[in-house]
Amino acid sequence: MTGLHRAAVIPTRDRHDLLADCINSVADQVDRVIVIDNESDPPIDPEPWHGKVGVLHVALDPPNISMLWNLGLEIAAGASPTDEWDVAVLNSDVVVPPGWVDALSAAMRSTSAVLAYPDQCGGQQQILHTKAEPIDLRQRITGYAYMLRGETGLRLDESMAWWYSDDDLDWRARIAGGSLLVPGLAVEHRAPNMSTDERPELQQQAGRDRQTFITKWGKAPH
Numbered sequence: 001m002t003g004l005h006r007a008a009v010i011p012t013r014d015r016h017d018l019l020a021d022c023i024n025s026v027a028d029q030v031d032r033v034i035v036i037d038n039e040s041d042p043p044i045d046p047e048p049w050h051g052k053v054g055v056l057h058v059a060l061d062p063p064n065i066s067m068l069w070n071l072g073l074e075i076a077a078g079a080s081p082t083d084e085w086d087v088a089v090l091n092s093d094v095v096v097p098p099g100w101v102d103a104l105s106a107a108m109r110s111t112s113a114v115l116a117y118p119d120q121c122g123g124q125q126q127i128l129h130t131k132a133e134p135i136d137l138r139q140r141i142t143g144y145a146y147m148l149r150g151e152t153g154l155r156l157d158e159s160m161a162w163w164y165s166d167d168d169l170d171w172r173a174r175i176a177g178g179s180l181l182v183p184g185l186a187v188e189h190r191a192p193n194m195s196t197d198e199r200p201e202l203q204q205q206a207g208r209d210r211q212t213f214i215t216k217w218g219k220a221p222h
Contacts, residue, residue: 008087094187
């Protein structure tokens with residue numbers, strides 16, 4: 001790990017085993033892991049990680065994932081001792097490979113990008129997106145695993161409570177300096193859409209979020 005300060009932000013609810021694997025995969029790659037625990041039962045216990053993990057307990061139902069992400073990003077910003085830092089934003093069902101944080105940061109900071117994310121489709125080309133417009137779905141932001149330049153202060157739009165705020169963040173990042181697709185750093189995504197599939201109200205919220213995105217940008221992200 002380089003001298004640049006790094007944090008990881010992970011929102012979760014009742015995914016204790018998945019979360020443990022996620023934390024274990026990233027804890028040695030960052031200075032601090034921030035877990036936003038939204039009413040897990042039992043509550044998430046940071047003790048097994050001996051001070052490396054901090055937990056903020058939040059009661060928010062129905063959940064607003066954008067708000068939970070933002071809470072973690074604010075904590076990360078307040079904890080950084082330097083003017084420049086990286087924030088890895090991860091879903092609790094993700095496992096990242098060794099060296100992922102350093103490699104993604106190095107790629108991002110070698111360009112003007114303020115956001116970077118892994119190519120999950122086997123692409124071989126690093127691509128810097130700088131226009132707020134629909135792109136090939138194979139190059140779309142991986143909303144479950146990405147990195148921000150912390151000092152830019154980018155935050156999620158909380159008017160999109162469940163889906164599409166990651167696309168909105170991606171489009172704003174492109175305008176602010178670029179959003180970088182990085183090959184060779186794919187993560188393991190273990191339970192995609194599990195929460196949405198289990199809760200019909202979240203499926204309905206996703207539909208409303210899509211319309212909010214279209215109203216904001218004049219087009220859908222895909």
